[in-house]
């Protein structure tokens with residue numbers, strides 16, 4: 001028998017952050033309601049890499065620490081989701097030309113200098129035979145994971161329903177939300193409800209390529225690459241790969257444009273030529289909710305309001321940590 005409720009909690013936003021917070025809070029004993037729109041948000045578009053090492057860059061030590069902490073928590077989090085949401089258990093990061101090799105070497109040296117488990121490779125095709133001839137150098141990050149973002153969202157909705165989480169429509173005004181505590185988890189749109197939150201949209205195009213009969217097999221690990229200074233990644237799915245992602249500021253535009261799609265296809269096929277035979281199943285674009293220091297905003301705003309937004313490029317990676325952090329700060333009714 002569940003104990004008495006700790007109080008009522010309204011979570012605004014039904015993306016990976018809102019759903020993770022809702023699931024964690026319902027487990028902790030809150031009576032939870034998620035307010036959501038019909039719009040899928042950034043979470044539906046994402047690649048699903050849980051990749052603190054290969055996302056790392058010298059100087060971004062806090063982001064790295066946070067990512068590693070959340071990756072640890074993912075192992076427990078996965079216990080609450082179907083095993084099939086995991087689509088890869090390693091990343092291989094490779095370079096196309098000499099300047100790209102030098103960039104990767106900088107990152108690998110910074111990581112291994114701090115004792116992180118990354119392994120430099122000078123015969124990358126022996127690790128991943130699908131790589132193009134001529135791609136030799138890079139590093140492996142053997143503790144990274146990738147998940148199917150859409151399968152995770154569906155599993156979180158199911159888990160929330162099993163825990164008795166209720167659903168409601170979008171919120172237009174915070175004052176109208178009846179609840180003991182409120183979590184703003186509406187990503188890009190958090191500043192519309194709490195003006196001044198420093199979150200800006202950074203657009204990213206993403207492609208979904210589907211395996212076809214006769215094609216070479218889908219890669220078993222995440223392949224990330226620097227191709228003449230541009231970054232591209234290939235994230236396995238049961239039926240193909242997700243290719244991402246461009247990164248530029250263009251307001252709230254979520255239309256995939258030709259030049260972005262062309263660059264992704266060029267770079268993906270430069271790295272794994274066999275992808276040229278796959279079906280181009282989907283082109284989409286989403287908005288990363290970025291903050292000035294690339295760290296998420298996860299803290300209390302006033303007596304009953306909390307923010308959990310601004311997760312930028314790493315909302316999936318940081319979801320379990322965010323949920324833990326928010327729920328640990330929520331004050332049960334009577335303690336406020």
Ligand SMILES: Cc1cc2nc3c(=O)[nH]c(=O)nc-3n(C[C@H](O)[C@H](O)[C@H](O)COP(=O)(O)OP(=O)(O)OC[C@H]3O[C@@H](n4cnc5c(N)ncnc54)[C@H](O)[C@@H]3O)c2cc1C
Nearest residue numbers: 015017041042043047048049171187204286314315316317
């Ligand atoms: C191209 C691309 C690739 C990415 N790849 C990765 C990756 O590989 N790994 C990773 O960790 N992260 C990745 N990300 C980042 C990740 O997708 C985001 O950080 C994450 O989805 C943010 O989640 P969220 O729940 O805060 O926001 P969202 O997913 O945007 O969800 C917010 C939801 O709130 C809803 N909403 C807005 N206003 C209201 C309101 N007033 N009332 C109710 N609901 C409201 C929105 O409609 C939306 O559904 C990627 C992002 C992009 C764009």
